[in-house]
Amino acid sequence: MEKVLSVSNIEKWFKKTKVLKGISFDVHQGEIMAILGPNGAGKSTTIRNIMGIMYPDKGNVTFHNHNGSEIPRHKIGYLPEERGLYKNVKVMDVLLYFASLKDYPKDKAKKRAIDYLEKLGLKGKEYASVEELSKGMGQKVQFIGSIIHEPELLILDEPFSGLDPVSQEIFKNEIKQLAKNGTAILLSSHQMNLVEEMCDRLFMINRGQKVIYGSMDEVKTEYANFKCTIRGKNDLSVLEKLPAVTRVEQSDDISIIYLTQDVQVTNWLKQLPDSLDVQELSVDRVSLHEIFVDIATDKNLAEEVGGSNA
Numbered sequence: 001m002e003k004v005l006s007v008s009n010i011e012k013w014f015k016k017t018k019v020l021k022g023i024s025f026d027v028h029q030g031e032i033m034a035i036l037g038p039n040g041a042g043k044s045t046t047i048r049n050i051m052g053i054m055y056p057d058k059g060n061v062t063f064h065n066h067n068g069s070e071i072p073r074h075k076i077g078y079l080p081e082e083r084g085l086y087k088n089v090k091v092m093d094v095l096l097y098f099a100s101l102k103d104y105p106k107d108k109a110k111k112r113a114i115d116y117l118e119k120l121g122l123k124g125k126e127y128a129s130v131e132e133l134s135k136g137m138g139q140k141v142q143f144i145g146s147i148i149h150e151p152e153l154l155i156l157d158e159p160f161s162g163l164d165p166v167s168q169e170i171f172k173n174e175i176k177q178l179a180k181n182g183t184a185i186l187l188s189s190h191q192m193n194l195v196e197e198m199c200d201r202l203f204m205i206n207r208g209q210k211v212i213y214g215s216m217d218e219v220k221t222e223y224a225n226f227k228c229t230i231r232g233k234n235d236l237s238v239l240e241k242l243p244a245v246t247r248v249e250q251s252d253d254i255s256i257i258y259l260t261q262d263v264q265v266t267n268w269l270k271q272l273p274d275s276l277d278v279q280e281l282s283v284d285r286v287s288l289h290e291i292f293v294d295i296a297t298d299k300n301l302a303e304e305v306g307g308s309n310a
């Protein structure tokens, strides 16, 4: 698929602190690309540099063939991390105002506004004042505002925060539909389960540097090692001495044994000593959530690893 956005080796300083240390990734037409990382990692700063809210001290942001201040921002949609809409304005007027900022025709905008309000469960709220909306409803209106002009690239900074599970599901499906229709989507989120379900590729950042970059499948194959969970009373020291073990976590009678990447699971299971107390046993791959926690807490993935550039 065609490359829509290219972030190339960007660096950003705030006073004497370098918060982005050479960030590079691409976003393609029709894909959902996640930008992930712990609090303060540099996600929003990266997004603000893409949006031209600030400019990088080094490196380039390219949208199609346009660079820096030449980027046609009306082709980009943006849901910022900070939410906020004018209070004393009617929902439809807010949405038409967003469309006008992007030079999008009013009649088309009105039709899209009505369609999306209905899709997101806000039918009949067209002429309600923004101050009458709940927080989640306001967020839905702001989301519609970010896509009203049919952007080629959509940047969503924490779109799911503050939404109930049903609304999260609706948002998730709408975002997937937009990608299916060709929109390039860059999404920042802390909800790893949703990211795992909906994103094609991901870029993980820690302390302003890349730690993982690749397709969801590649990341799982490369980083989602197996773990074996055993319920039973077992000595930590015995489990830690088993082959191919990277670490063991124990609480009460549950032990989680994390295995090395190259382990052959059936062989590993066969060599478990008969003396182990096994009331229940399961083998799974670690989730994206666990990969994330490992990175954020500097466990075995702590050092910056150069992932693939899929």
Ligand SMILES: Nc1ncnc2c1ncn2[C@@H]1O[C@H](COP(=O)(O)OP(=O)(O)OP(=O)(O)O)[C@@H](O)[C@H]1O
Pocket: 014, 019, 037, 038, 039, 040, 041, 042, 043, 044, 045, 046
């Ligand atoms: N305007 C600013 N002036 C000074 N430092 C800043 C500014 N904005 C961000 N920072 C710093 O830059 C670093 C990256 O912040 P950023 O907001 O990009 O993180 P983030 O990954 O989006 O975090 P979160 O998940 O908490 O939203 C942090 O150390 C933050 O304190």
